[in-house]
Amino acid sequence: MLIDAHCHLDFPDFDADREAVLARAKRAGVNHMVVPATTRRRWPDVLALGKRSEVSVCLGMHPCFMQAHEPGDETVLERILSETGIVAVGECGIDARYTETWEAQWRVFDIQLRLAKRYRLPVVIHCVRAQDVVAKRLKQLDLPAGGLIHAFSGSVEQARRFIDxxxxxxxxxxxxxERAQRLRRAVTALPESTFVLETDSPDMPLSGFQGQRNEPAQLARVCDVVAELRSDTAANIATDSTATAQRLFGLSA
Known part of the structure; x- marks a missing residue:
């Protein structure tokens, strides 16, 4: 069994064939998916997906869509957190490529971190070119339920800092x-039970699939590559990453 710990099945990219995508995922051994929301406008669609037994959901405000966030979103988010069984706050975080929204990103990020702490939920973090400053803020807040550093691409040292x-x-x-040598070195050095597997569908296409829509069924290929890098079996990686995702998000075995 595999768990796709981060995929955007609510995106319009899947509107034409979402059921077929889910069927392909199941055939590939991906039996559960965690879907994080990016903006308040998408929260209803994400919550609707969460009614499916094979889907768990997170709600948040993504740093790449700052123009979509409005005053009052955090109030609505807190109300939903107090009423529904979502598994995490997110996707939220900091993306240093968007320098013009830097201060606004931090304001919205901090709001969500404090909500995660208040409701003892894990937080799903988008962190691009900001690993060190994000790690510093997380250390200051000391979140009780930890969380996921989505699409990690940092060094061994940065990985250890987040794990700690x-x-x-x-x-x-x-x-x-193959060109992602720094990331690959980090993957080989990670302790067991410190990582999960994800696709970020429909984004983050795998090598050899550039330009194509990504989907959860591709998680099996990610698992194979991680196993090869760690000189382990795909079965062991699947078992370990699944158990880690279940622990992080409070999913049933």
């Missing part, structure tokens, strides 16, 4: 590229 803070690392399509 109680976070697990998301490994996806990036590990399949």
């Amino acid at each position: 803070l109680g976070f697990v690392l998301g490994l996806g399509g990036a590990v399949t590229y």
Whole structure:
């Protein structure tokens, strides 16, 4: 069994064939998926997906869509957190490529971190070119339920810093590229039970699939590559990453 710890099945990219995508995932051994929301406008669609037994959901405000966030979103988010069984806060975080929204990103990120702490939920973090400053903030807040550093692409040292803070690392399509040597070195050095597997569907296509829509069925290929990098079997990686995702998100075995 595999768990795709991060995929955007609510995106319009899947509107034409979502059921077929889910069927292919199941045939590939991906029996559960965690879907994080990116904006308040998408929360209803994500919550609707969460009614399916094979889907768990997170709600948050993504740093790449700052223009979509409005005053009052955090109030609605807190109300939903107090009423529904979502498994994490997110996707939220910091993306240093968007310098013009840097301060706004931090304001919205901090709101979500504090909500995660208040409701003792893990947080799903998008962190691009900001690993060190994000790790510093997480250390200051000392979140009780930790969380996921989605699409981790940092160094061994940065990986250890997040792990020491109680976070697990998301490994996806990036590990399949031979040029990603720094990430691959980190993957080989990670302790067991400190990472989960993810696709970030429809984004983060694997090597050899550039330009194509990604989907959860591709998680089996990610698992194979991680196993090869760690000189382990795909079965062991699947078992360990699944158990880690279940622990992080409070999913039933």
